[in-house]
Amino acid sequence: GDSVTQMEGPVTLSEEACLTINCTYTATGYPSLFWYVQYPGEGLQLLLKATKADDKGSNKGFEATYRKETTSFHLEKGSVQVSDSAVYFCALVREGGSEKLVFGKGTKLTVNP
């Protein structure tokens, strides 16, 4: 079945460091790919998405590129801030399926000043 694998956390960085959170997926066809973020005490928020190969999603300084050849959708940010501390979830929706999101287990990021 469809699945998403994210790098194990937690990840701890200093402010202004570079961030990469790896995400790979298993799915038939061309799923749509998403990153969601959950800030402490808050609900899930859509961070960015990409719906076809080579698309780049971006938002709030974060980027992720849909790589069909490596079945990956790694999340990157060049300079993190304390306010980026949160749990990040990679997810997919199968092409032509029921639109349900399949999530990775989440990666907790802590950014220290």
Next chain:
Amino acid sequence: GAGVSQSPSNKVTEKGKDVELRCDPISGHTALYWYRQSLGQGLEFLIYFQGNSAPDKSGLPSDRFSAERTGGSVSTLTIQRTQQEDSAVYLCASSSTSGAGQFFGPGTRLTVL
């Protein structure tokens, strides 16, 4: 309101009791989803409604779980004869079109004593 709303925000119940959780999707969104988030299982899909189509119930963990969506808007998730393993945060999401991304409510934290 502008976002997905859920009620109650917290629910504590005794084992064996029935509970009802409510979701109000974003106005105009035709698709509605229920997920649950627990420490052991991460984020799991439960059920998906799209317009007047038959719902996708493939994620419901047992026949104690059911959901309905009235008038294509508000949805209620019902858990009968609750068990301690049902303790989790129950999340509702809605979306407008395929691939657009799902927008989540704040969740209902269910605790079964």
